[in-house]
Amino acid sequence: MIKITTLVLSVSAFVCLSAQQQMSLQDCELAFQKNNLQVLASQYNINMADADILQAKIWELPQISGYVNAINPEDKRVFDVGRAKGVEVSQLIYLGGKKKNEIQFAKSNKELAQLQFSQLLVDLKTELRQTYYNLIYEQKKRTSIESQLKYMNDLLSAYKTQTDKGNISLKDYVRLQSIVIQLNNDKIEINNNILAFQQKMKVLTGSSERISLDLPKTEENELLVSQPFGDLEILKEKALVNNADYLYNLRLIDNSKFFAQWQKSLNTPDLNLGAEYDQNSGTFRNEINLKVGIPIPLWKVNKGNVERAKYAIQQNEKNSEYQKLNLETQVESAYQTWKNQYDQYFELKPVDLENLETVYNGILKNFRSGNVSLIDFTDFMESYRQTVLQIYEMKKQIMISAEELNQLVQTKIFY
Template sequence: MNKIILIALLVSSWAFSQQKISLQQAEQSFVKNNLQLIAQQYNISAADADIVQAKIWELPQASFEANIFNPENNTFLNLGPSKSLAVQQLFLLGGKRKNEVEFAKSNKELSQLQFNQLLFELKSQLRESFYSIYFDQKKLENIDSQLSFLTDLVKAYKVQTAKGNIALKDQVRLQSMVLDLNNEKLQIRNSIFTELQNLHTLTGISDTIIPEMSEDEVQLLIKNQPLISLDELKKIGLEHNADYLYTLKSIENSKSYYKWQKSLNTPDVTGGLQWNQNSGIFHNEINFTVGIPIPLWKQNQGNVQKAQILIEQSQKNTDYQKQELENKITAAYQNWQNNYDQYFGIEQTDLNNLNAVYKGMQDNFRKGNISLIDFTDFTTSYKETVLQIDEIKKQVVISAEQLNQLIQTPIFN
C-alpha cells in the first residue's frame, strides 16, 4: 500500500512539474537565460574596453635629481643647492593612436558579428529541438492509440487461448506486434529525451517542457514557401549571414591592423621641461627637452609583413566562405524542396482513406470478418505509414528552419 502511494506521489509530482510552452515563450526564455549567449556578450564589452584603452595617453614621467653621496666630505644626501626636476611626455606620431583605436573598433565589430552568428545558430537549434519534440509526440500519440487497441486484444486472446478456442501462435503474433510498437515507442522517447536535454540547456527551463502549437500554426509552418528564387536566396544570404559577414569584416580588420603596424615604424617624440637649480649655465634655469629615436631601420617591419599576410589570408578565407555558403544554401533549399514535394505529393483523401480503412479493419476484425494475418499485415503497414507521415512533416519544418538559419532574414511568407 505504501509503495502504491509513493508511486502515485512521484507521478503526480512529475505531472505537476511539466510546463507547456509555445515557441515564442521558449525563445523568450532562451534570450533571457541562455548562459552561452550571455557569456558571448562579454566579448563585446571587452572589445569596448579595448577601445577605451587605445584612447588613453601614456603617463608623463617625472624625474628628480640630487646628490646621494658627497665624496669630498663623505656625507650622504647632501641635497645642497644643486637639484633638478624634469617632467617628460611621450607624443605618438604617424597616427599610431588613431590607427590603434580604429583597429580596436574593428575588433568590436567582429565580436558583434560573432555574437549574432551564435544567436542565430542557438535559436535555430532551439526551434529544431522544439519541432522535433512536437512531431515525435504526435508519433507517440499514434503508437499509444494502436497499443491501446492491441493490448486489449492480447488480453482477450490470452483468455481464449487458455480455453483452447484460439491457437497459441495467434496470441504470439499479436504479442509480437505489441512488442514491436513498444520498441518503436522507446526509440521515439529516447529521441525526445535527447532533444529535451538540448531544449533545457538552451532555455534554462528546468521543468519538463511540452512544446505546444495549434493545428493552424503547424499547417502554416508546413505550407510555408520561400518568397524568392534560389539565386535571390544566395544573394540575400551573402548580405545577411553573420558568419560570412565576419570574414568580410576580417579583411577590413586585417587592413586596420596593417595600417597600425606600419605606423609603428614612425619614430615618436618625447618632450618635456626641466628645472635645474645650479648645475646648469644659469641659476634656477628652466630648459625644454626633446628626444626622438634615430630611424636607422624599420623596427616593426616583421609585424608589417605579418599584417600583409593576414590581409591575403582573410581574402582567401572570404572567397572560400562565400563558396561554402552558396553551396550550403543550395543544398538546404533542395533538401527543403524534396521534403515539401514529398509531403504535398500525398493526397489528403488518401490519408483520410487510410484512417477510415484502419478503423474499418479494427471493427471487422472484432466481428471476425477478416483473418488475423490480414489484420496484422495491414496494421503493420498502417503503423509505418502514419509514423512516416509525421516524420515527413517534421523534416519539412526542420529543413525550412535550416534554410532560415543560413539566410538569417525572413524568407517565408
C-alpha cells in the same frame, strides 16, 4: 482510508502537472532570450571589445624624475640638498598616427564581436526551433504508438486466454505478439528521443522543469504550406547580404587591413618631449631646459609584423571567396532539401490521410466482427504503423529543413 488514498493521488497528480511546463514556440524563444547562459556569456565579448577601444585611447603616463646631492666633496657634506637638486618631466608623444590606427583596429574588433554574437544567436535560435519541432513530432509519434499499443495489448491478452484454452493456435498468438514487441520497441526509441530533446530544450531555455510543448493544428498547417519568398538565386543574394558568418569574413579583411596599417605606423619613431629644472649643475644656476628625444630610425623595428599583416590580408581575402562559394552552395543544398521534403509530403492529398484513418478504424471494427483474417489484420497494422511514423517524420523534416534555410539566409523568407 479510501478518501485518504484519493487525496494522496490527487496531490501527486497536481505536483506532476505543476512540475511540467507547458510552452509554445513563442514561450520557448522568450525564455531563450532571457535565460540562455551561452548567449548571456557571449554578450560580454562585446563589452570587452568596448574596453579594448577605451584602452586604445589611453596615452602613456608622463614621467617625472629628479635628483638631489648625495655627497658634496668640496664642503665634505652629505645630502647637500639646499644647493644641488633638479627635476625632469617628460611625455611620450605618438607619431605616425599610431593611436588613431590602434583605435580604428579596436573598433573593427568590436564589429567582429557583434557579428559573432549575431551568428551565435541565429545558430542557437535555429537549434531551439529545430528541437521544438523534433519534440512536437516525437510526441505525436508516441501518442499514435500508445494508442495502437493499447488496442494490441488488449487484443493480445484476449488471445492469450483463448490460446491457453486451446481455442486459438499458438502461431496466431505469436503473430500478434510480434506486432506488440515492435510497437514497444518504437515506444522506447521515441521516449529516448524525447528525453534527449527535452534535455536540450532545458539547456536552451534555461528551464529546470520538464517542458511539454504544443503546436496548434492551424499553426502547423500554416507552417507546412509556407513557401519561400523568391527563387533560389534571390535566396542566395539575401544570404550574402544578411548572413552574419559571411559578413564576419568580409569584415575580417577590413580588420586585417586596419591591423596592417597599425603595424606599419609602429615603424615611425615616437617623440619624447620634456622639461628639466637644474639648480646648480648646469651652465646656469636655476636653469630650465627643454628636452627632446627620438630614436634614430636606422632600420624598421616592426618590419616582420608588417609583413605578417600583409599575408593576413591575402589569407582573409581568399577565405572570404571560399565562404561566399560555401554559403551559396549551402543555400542551394538547403533549399533543395526543403523542396524535396515539401514535394514528398504534399504528394499525399488530404483525402489520402483521411482514407488512412478511415481504413484503420474499419479494419479494427471488422476484425472484431470476424470479417478480416488475422493475416490481413497484422499485415495492415504493420503497414499502418510504418506509414503513420513516416508521415510525422515527413512533417518534421519540412520544418527542420525550413529552419536550416532560415539559418543561412537570416531574414524572413517564408510567407
